[in-house]
Amino acid sequence: MQAVIRPNQTMIGTKQSGRKTFMRRALLCVGSLAALSSAMGAGVASAQSARQGDIVIPDDVKIFGNDNPNMRRATAVVNGDVITGTDVDQRLALIVAANQGKIDDDEMKRLRLQILRNLIDETLQIQEAKAADIEVAQAEVDQSYARVATQNFNQNITAMDAYLKRVGSSPESLKRQIRGELSWQRLLQRNVQPFINVSDDEVNENLARLKAAKGTEEYRLGEIYLSATPEARQQVYENATKIVQQLRQGGSFVAYARQYSEATTASVGGDLGWVRLAQLPAELQVVAREMETGQLVGPVEVPGGFDILYLIDKRQVLTADPRDAILALKQISLPFPKGISEAEAGKRAEAFSKAMKAAKGCGDVDGVANGLGAQVVTNDQVKARDLPGQIQNSILQLSPGETLPPFGSLEDGVRILMLCGRDDPQTDTGPSFEQLQAQLEDDRVNKRAQTYLRDLRRDAVIEYN
Numbered sequence: 001m002q003a004v005i006r007p008n009q010t011m012i013g014t015k016q017s018g019r020k021t022f023m024r025r026a027l028l029c030v031g032s033l034a035a036l037s038s039a040m041g042a043g044v045a046s047a048q049s050a051r052q053g054d055i056v057i058p059d060d061v062k063i064f065g066n067d068n069p070n071m072r073r074a075t076a077v078v079n080g081d082v083i084t085g086t087d088v089d090q091r092l093a094l095i096v097a098a099n100q101g102k103i104d105d106d107e108m109k110r111l112r113l114q115i116l117r118n119l120i121d122e123t124l125q126i127q128e129a130k131a132a133d134i135e136v137a138q139a140e141v142d143q144s145y146a147r148v149a150t151q152n153f154n155q156n157i158t159a160m161d162a163y164l165k166r167v168g169s170s171p172e173s174l175k176r177q178i179r180g181e182l183s184w185q186r187l188l189q190r191n192v193q194p195f196i197n198v199s200d201d202e203v204n205e206n207l208a209r210l211k212a213a214k215g216t217e218e219y220r221l222g223e224i225y226l227s228a229t230p231e232a233r234q235q236v237y238e239n240a241t242k243i244v245q246q247l248r249q250g251g252s253f254v255a256y257a258r259q260y261s262e263a264t265t266a267s268v269g270g271d272l273g274w275v276r277l278a279q280l281p282a283e284l285q286v287v288a289r290e291m292e293t294g295q296l297v298g299p300v301e302v303p304g305g306f307d308i309l310y311l312i313d314k315r316q317v318l319t320a321d322p323r324d325a326i327l328a329l330k331q332i333s334l335p336f337p338k339g340i341s342e343a344e345a346g347k348r349a350e351a352f353s354k355a356m357k358a359a360k361g362c363g364d365v366d367g368v369a370n371g372l373g374a375q376v377v378t379n380d381q382v383k384a385r386d387l388p389g390q391i392q393n394s395i396l397q398l399s400p401g402e403t404l405p406p407f408g409s410l411e412d413g414v415r416i417l418m419l420c421g422r423d424d425p426q427t428d429t430g431p432s433f434e435q436l437q438a439q440l441e442d443d444r445v446n447k448r449a450q451t452y453l454r455d456l457r458r459d460a461v462i463e464y465n
Contacts, residue, residue: 075088075116076116076120078120078123078124078127079123079127081123081126081127083116083119083120083123087119087173087176088112088115088116088119089168090168090169090173091115091118091119091169091173091177091259092108092111092112092115093167094164094167094169094173094174094255095111095115095252095255095256096108096167096168097167097169098251098252098254098255099246099250099252100250102246102249102250102251103246103251104246106242107242107243107246110239110242111259114259114260115259118259121453121456121457122176122177122180123180124453124456124457124460125180125183125184125187125453125456126179126184128187128456129183129184129186129187130183132187132190132191134183134187134190136179136182136186140182141175141178141179141182144178145157145171145174145175145178148160148178181267184449188445188448188449188452191452192445192448192449192452193441193445196441196444196445198437198440198441198444202440203436203437203440206436206440207430207431207433207436210317210318210431210436211318211430213276213317213318214317214318214319215318215319216276216316217276217277217314217315217316217317218274218275218276218314218315218316218317219274219276219277219288219291219311219313219314220271220272220274220275220311220312220313220314220315221271221272221275221288221309221310221311222253222254222257222269222270222271222272222309222310222311223257223261223263223265223270223272223308223309223310224240224243224253224257224260224261224263224270224298224307224308225261225262225302225305225306225308226239226240226260226262226299226306226307227262227304227305228304228305228306236305236306237299237301237306240306240308241299243256243260243308244296244299244308247296247310248296253269253270253296253310254269254270254271255269256270257269257270258270262305263450264449264450271312274315276317277289281302281303283301283302284300284302284307284309287300287309288309291309291311292311293311293312293313293314293389294311295310295311296308296309296310297309297310297311313385318430320424320425321385321425322384322396322424322425323383323384323392323396324384324385324425325383325384325396325422325423325424326380326381326382326383326384326422326423327380327382327383327384327419327421327422328362328378328379328380328381328382328419328420328421328422329378329379329380329382329395329417329419329420330362330365330377330378330417330418330420331376331379331415331416331417331418332356332365332374332375332376332415332416332418333374333375333376333377333413333414333415334348334352334372334373334375334413334414334415335412335413336348336410336413336414340410342410345410345414348414349406349408349414350406352372352374352406352414352416353403353405353406353416355372356369356403356416356418357403359418360401361400361401361420362400362401362418362420362421365418378420380420384396391404391417395417395419398419399419400419400420400422401418401419401420402418402419403416403417403418403419404416404417
């Protein structure tokens, strides 16, 4: 049986006019099936009346051999729009690539089911936007695709196309996802945002609370939320535990959040942004307070399901953070000869370090590096926060002209960072009235969006293969 998704007939007269378009499309599908059935019946009668040779087909037909694995079979039909196994495979390929292929068979099966659910949601969003006469031009999709190629892959479009095909996906798959996101954003802008209101008094109250919280800690958290009914609690817990295992083995948190999380933050890779403990459910407050930057925790049971948390960063409210300093750095790199032993590499690294320390600051280091056959890269816009955690504090203790200890590998050679300058951050004054108002509005839009999508699912009849 094919999976068929169409709105319930009770929608007629009870939902907005845009939804009625869905019903008309569903009725067209039903009518087509009825016509096809009649045509088949007529065909059988015609064959019987003009019989030439008997073709005998038994009732208990048995097919010998396997299905053709290259055949595009429908996994779901969403109001006439087909989602094939190939569509699922191509989305899955992006997740596998993001995790360097480190996904076991059981996890792969769960991923396929989740991706199918995501594609169904995406299709409903696109269809609802069309029903509201919201169109996303192909030129806009192509422009966003080109921006992804430039920003995320540092490649041109041709190279991006080749990469997607190489990992088993396709440009069309990613463009469909872009179309879905653009359609949903515009639908929310028309049907949700105009009805969101945040009063001046509410913004001022929040500003006052923020100032009162000065010096307390803020947490930038990533979340993966899985809802669970009492009956499905154990199954969801086991699934969440396996997700945590995959993440600890090197899986991409952002990729898993996009595909698994049922929170509104899924579209941004689970990023909750900066929050204070008081803004979190009580169960998560206890956990987040004890977390260190880069730590993964979960599954944590919360009302309605389970959460997986990842602490991206931590800071103090309305307090200047030294890690927001802008650094001017020079990286000096010395390659190792191919086949060098670890002992010999260690000696060369030590001699290299001594030579760099002997250099008289950043103005002299280029000449010293040239004499050693080393390369120098300069960057005067490095935020300390963006450096690896293990060297952030160390580099903030340096004075201009001083260096960190050498680091590297036999393959990459040895490297040294020299601090050439530093611009300390100004005291954080917090968000402005307009910024906080926009943030509160965005939060409410996200909550309404979740309800909106839940309504679309509820009004659909879903049959799976």
